[in-house]
Amino acid sequence: MGSDERQLVSRMLSGDEHAFAEFFDGYFPGLYRFALTRLGGDEDAAEEVVQATMGAAMRKIGTYRGESALFTWLCTFCRHEIARFCRHARRDLVSVGLVEDDPAIAAALASLARGESAQEAALERAETRRLVHVVLDGLPPRYAAALEWKYVDGSSVQEIADRLETSVKAAESTLTRAREAFRRSFAVLAGERA
């Protein structure tokens, strides 16, 4: 996935409008949720922070080299903007001990997004819903979308292929990789919390 994300950034730098749309649609919602969780559910604050994050990221987009997953790279900017927002608003950061803020888990999510192997661990417990969504946000956007379409919306493989603008065979392959990526990432997250 690293190579795909580098290509996406490269297309953006060439001024490709489709690439920008793919980038924004793929990464903005996850980034918004990332900020929303850390700002205590304050939607206005999350919007302001993510807008600042996007602005900063666009100014530095030419420096992205693919060493980390693009979402992880964006989260780095987002953390900085959250801290700045809280300083200016004289507000304390929400301290909820987010499991994905753990460096080991963040690294596991990043490695997952790059398509690398991650350690197996047993699925155990709590915060399941939030963890599932955190894992989905950490996946490459196509993987997360394909999983939601398949299992939440109940879409057929043909419908998923149509939405991904690809063949049925390629959609099946995407679903297989997405399931594997999800399984590994969720196992790591759940295992770290156990």
Added chain:
Amino acid sequence: MTEDPIGSLLRATGRRVAVPEERSARVREAARVAWQREVGRRRRRRRIAGGLALAAAVLVAVWVARSFRSPHVPLAAAPLVVERSDGLTELQGSTLRTGADGRAALRARGGQALRLDHDTTLRILSDRSFRLERGAVYVDVLPGAAPLRIETPRAVVEERGTQFQVRLSGGDLAVRVREGAVAVTAGSASVLAAAGQAVTVDGGGRIARTADAAAGWEWTEAIAPPFLLEGRSLADFLAWAARERGARVRFLDPALAGRAPGIVLHGSIDGMTLDQAVASVTATSGLVHRWDRGELVVGAAP
């Protein structure tokens, strides 16, 4: 149990929280503008690296007066700062020259702004007096600043606190006034032109005043020096944007007009066109705007 456990888990937890459409639209617009700005900045940088290194060099302040030769102007009294250059090909002594693709924006010590269009040659006669030998120059003198004088082979143009442009085309001179007034003197004839009027002087020295067409000012926006947004108020930004287009700001809501000076903006609009900058600032401030017959109309987003 044959059911896919991942499927069960995803079905049980449901969809992720969706981002409200209007929030997404606002952030998308801001991100898109930032992206376009970065793409534009990189393209400009490549162009400069490709052969217009001189343009980059003159982006820093250049003290033209250093090699000034006019006996009427003290050297230290006539500096011109090059605020922006997209191809100022010559900056020697008292002559400024742009090529077929070049433009430049300069500011005199007195605050008067000058912008040079393509294929323009402008000689500096003093800190408030210039001679247009070819092409076109746009002048913006804020109220209270010292007046400027533009000499041409056809006539002398003296401003009276205004925005105007002077263009030599073939053997003819056209002076167009967007704000304030200018006096155009050709030989013994002198005509005063007010906002919305134009004066032409042909090769035979005949002088005529007409109503001005609205179009033909776009190039002055294209070479406008950057507005440093960070920390400035919304009122300052809107006043600048409106002035760049020869317009005035009108707030739909008097309460918004009262709040605008206290709304502090952050970020940068470097590299954006005027339209992109206004769209970005208003959208991210929860405002809407439109350009309407000489007015920049601003109101709260519905």
